[in-house]
Amino acid sequence: ILNKKIVVLPGDGIGPEVCEEAIKVLEAVAERFGHRFTFEKHLMGACAIDATGNPLPDETLEACYYADAVLLGAIGDPKYDNNPAAKVRPEQGLLQLRKSLGLYANIRPVTAYDVLLDHSPLKSERIAGADMLIFRELTGGIYFGEKGRTADEAYDHCTYNREEITRIAHLAFQAAENRRNKLTLVDKANVLETSRLWREVVQGIAPEYPSVAVDYLFVDNAAMQLILNPRQFDVMLTENMFGDILSDEASVIAGSLGLLPSASVGNIVSLFEPIHGSYPQAKGKSIANPIAAILSGAMMLEHFGLQAEADAVKEAVQNALRNEVLTPELNAVSPYTTEQVGSFIAYFV
Amino acid sequence: ILNKKIVVLPGDGIGPEVCEEAIKVLEAVAERFGHRFTFEKHLMGACAIDATGNPLPDETLEACYYADAVLLGAIGDPKYDNNPAAKVRPEQGLLQLRKSLGLYANIRPVTAYDVLLDHSPLKSERIAGADMLIFRELTGGIYFGEKGRTADEAYDHCTYNREEITRIAHLAFQAAENRRNKLTLVDKANVLETSRLWREVVQGIAPEYPSVAVDYLFVDNAAMQLILNPRQFDVMLTENMFGDILSDEASVIAGSLGLLPSASVGNIVSLFEPIHGSYPQAKGKSIANPIAAILSGAMMLEHFGLQAEADAVKEAVQNALRNEVLTPELNAVSPYTTEQVGSFIAYFV
Ligand SMILES: CC(C)[C@H](C(=O)O)[C@@H](O)C(=O)O
Ligand SMILES: CC(C)[C@H](C(=O)O)[C@@H](O)C(=O)O
Numbered sequence: 172i173l174n175k176k177i178v179v180l181p182g183d184g185i186g187p188e189v190c191e192e193a194i195k196v197l198e199a200v201a202e203r204f205g206h207r208f209t210f211e212k213h214l215m216g217a218c219a220i221d222a223t224g225n226p227l228p229d230e231t232l233e234a235c236y237y238a239d240a241v242l243l244g245a246i247g248d249p250k251y252d253n254n255p256a257a258k259v260r261p262e263q264g265l266l267q268l269r270k271s272l273g274l275y276a277n278i279r280p281v282t283a284y285d286v287l288l289d290h291s292p293l294k295s296e297r298i299a300g301a302d303m304l305i306f307r308e309l310t311g312g313i314y315f316g317e318k319g320r321t322a323d324e325a326y327d328h329c330t331y332n333r334e335e336i337t338r339i340a341h342l343a344f345q346a347a348e349n350r351r352n353k354l355t356l357v358d359k360a361n362v363l364e365t366s367r368l369w370r371e372v373v374q375g376i377a378p379e380y381p382s383v384a385v386d387y388l389f390v391d392n393a394a395m396q397l398i399l400n401p402r403q404f405d406v407m408l409t410e411n412m413f414g415d416i417l418s419d420e421a422s423v424i425a426g427s428l429g430l431l432p433s434a435s436v437g438n439i440v441s442l443f444e445p446i447h448g449s450y451p452q453a454k455g456k457s458i459a460n461p462i463a464a465i466l467s468g469a470m471m472l473e474h475f476g477l478q479a480e481a482d483a484v485k486e487a488v489q490n491a492l493r494n495e496v497l498t499p500e501l502n503a504v505s506p507y508t509t510e511q512v513g514s515f516i517a518y519f520v
Numbered sequence: 521i522l523n524k525k526i527v528v529l530p531g532d533g534i535g536p537e538v539c540e541e542a543i544k545v546l547e548a549v550a551e552r553f554g555h556r557f558t559f560e561k562h563l564m565g566a567c568a569i570d571a572t573g574n575p576l577p578d579e580t581l582e583a584c585y586y587a588d589a590v591l592l593g594a595i596g597d598p599k600y601d602n603n604p605a606a607k608v609r610p611e612q613g614l615l616q617l618r619k620s621l622g623l624y625a626n627i628r629p630v631t632a633y634d635v636l637l638d639h640s641p642l643k644s645e646r647i648a649g650a651d652m653l654i655f656r657e658l659t660g661g662i663y664f665g666e667k668g669r670t671a672d673e674a675y676d677h678c679t680y681n682r683e684e685i686t687r688i689a690h691l692a693f694q695a696a697e698n699r700r701n702k703l704t705l706v707d708k709a710n711v712l713e714t715s716r717l718w719r720e721v722v723q724g725i726a727p728e729y730p731s732v733a734v735d736y737l738f739v740d741n742a743a744m745q746l747i748l749n750p751r752q753f754d755v756m757l758t759e760n761m762f763g764d765i766l767s768d769e770a771s772v773i774a775g776s777l778g779l780l781p782s783a784s785v786g787n788i789v790s791l792f793e794p795i796h797g798s799y800p801q802a803k804g805k806s807i808a809n810p811i812a813a814i815l816s817g818a819m820m821l822e823h824f825g826l827q828a829e830a831d832a833v834k835e836a837v838q839n840a841l842r843n844e845v846l847t848p849e850l851n852a853v854s855p856y857t858t859e860q861v862g863s864f865i866a867y868f869v
Pocket of ligand 2 (some may be wrong): 361362391595596611614764
């Protein structure tokens with residue numbers, strides 16, 4: 172019997188709606204397996220700016236430090252996106268949270284679900300069986316380097332050191348050992364010094380994992396290979412910016428961004444969030460797919476060491492997929508609401 | 521009657537083979553339309569390193585300055601890619617050439633050819649009719665910023681100034697005016713200062729082109745939208761690194777990287793090159809698709825103001841596509857060689 176305190180940052184747009192469903196499912200798991208999960212909500216993102224002027228209020232960060240895990244909905248609001256002069260942005264809260272909690276590895280599984288092959292823009296025979304795990308470095312690179320502006324010029328500095336690359340590379344190699352023993356490093360080592368350091372570090376670590384075959388791809392080629400032949404990938408390892416682009420791109424394999432969870436792990440506490448954004452146009456319409464948030468909850472359970480519980484959630488999700496208990500982007504004919512999908516999955520946990 | 525001197529940089533891998541076919545077709549055009557094109561070959565890339573120690577020998581650069589146009593095959597050799605310690609790299613030659621000639625805009629048309637819909641990994645109904653023009657900034661950003669290494673750290677600096685963004689933005693807006701009046705700026709303005717400058721400059725220029733509707737997409741979303749709904753794009757404008765990734769990714773729409781040409785324009789002389797790489801595994805096997813190089817030649821003709829000539833080449837290419845006179849990646853059943861495809865197209869010009 173586990174007792175866990177989960178801090179929930181519902182965030183903006185559809186974030187709160189999908190978090191409710193993830194909580195519903197985690198509560199069903201607690202009930203069925205006899206655990207005790209408590210949920211404590213805090214502000215982050217645009218809603219936090221509106222309420223406090225700060226996208227990541229101190230008390231939110233403090234609550235995360237003392238949590239057993241963090242569940243995040245989504246953050247972002249278009250009123251900041253198209254305003255280059257905005258001084259405070261929701262994204263700063265997320266970036267600061269990642270940095271403060273030391274969440275250096277963002278892990279995103281991408282699977283072509285058999286029952287959803289028709290929904291992918293890719294031909295079924297190309298994606299059937301595709302199943303990869305993307306490791307995106309999350310607290311370094313151009314996101315966190317020095318940045319600035321003069322009237323006529325802007326700059327963003329990308330830096331990486333050996334330690335930052337080494338720690339996530341070990342995680343990725345270990346994951347590959349437990350999967351199909353293949354790791355692909357994606358970089359731009361023909362142009363960037365940081366990429367050459369990535370390649371050097373990964374080449375140096377590889378002998379420690381003799382069962383893992385290592386492959387090196389330039390990012391432009393990787394962006395193409397992901398679509399041409401997604402089955403070639405097992406574990407993909409890459410830096411922050413490339414990982415942002417490639418993991419969103421890879422979502423087309425699953426058929427909907429609304430299915431894809433992620434875990435961000437570090438040394439203090441880990442954070443779980445759907446890879447989709449705040450999707451403001453859908454807010455309040457009950458059309459948001461809660462499965463990405465629910466599967467993020469399953470990744471949290473695995474992180475707690477609760478494999479049977481995580482499997483129960485994944486099985487219930489498969490059940491929803493098989494029975495087409497799905498939101499409109501995946502079931503246009505007789506769509507279910509966000510709440511209905513969440514309740515169905517919670518019921519079958 | 522035009523008299524044009526074309527400098528050819530065949531480069532590495534399949535570069536020389538595909539250049540031969542592009543030259544063959546341009547010679548057929550000269551013959552049929554009564555022009556005089558002369559071709560002068562120079563070293564660039566790995567072959568130039570092997571011969572001179574320098575990926576861009578001075579005499580090559582000088583020849584380009586005095587040319588009416590430059591045709592480039594492809595550069596790159598795996599012996600440099602997996603060697604982080606290599607001091608000289610073929611890519612440096614290409615980057616230095618772009619910088620020295622001021623080739624600030626790389627223009628890549630991507631079309632879903634009706635007769636090739638089956639070859640795309642994307643479902644036909646998603647891509648039918650897709651037709652976009654990608655403007656990639658080519659002499660700024662992280663490719664050309666200060667970069668360096670210490671034992672444990674590496675850095676790459678990304679900078680952009682107003683002038684660099686303004687000049688390519690005008691080209692992109694003008695192209696949109698002559699097409700379907702839509703321009704999409706791709707950036708990461710929620711994180712990067714350079715992206716915020718891009719957005720600011722484009723927002724500032726937009727009123728000068730009132731007929732053009734402007735859209736802003738984050739690069740992660742764009743990487744997904746390109747696959748989900750490629751028809752939404754008309755002109756796409758983006759910075760160097762994002763353009764590298766997105767334009768290779770977009771190639772899946774056409775069904776083969778071997779079909780896609782590009783033009784790199786600047787103030788001194790313009791350069792035309794297939795977007796594919798040197799594909800060393802295919803070198804000497806006569807399986808490389810020469811169409812990307814041939815269509816790069818057609819873009820050169822347009823650049824010379826020879827629209828009828830360019831159209832004749834494009835029509836001859838369509839003829840090859842319709843009759844499946846194609847290399848093995850597009851015609852597995854009865855493939856033609858590189859030379860046969862080139863000769864067929866030259867014959868029908
Ligand atoms: C919101 C944004 C800062 C964020 C990122 O780029 O990391 C998002 O796109 C993501 O992938 O989590
Ligand atoms: C070879 C490499 C430096 C080059 C680039 O990244 O610009 C290539 O990928 C391209 O797109 O022309």
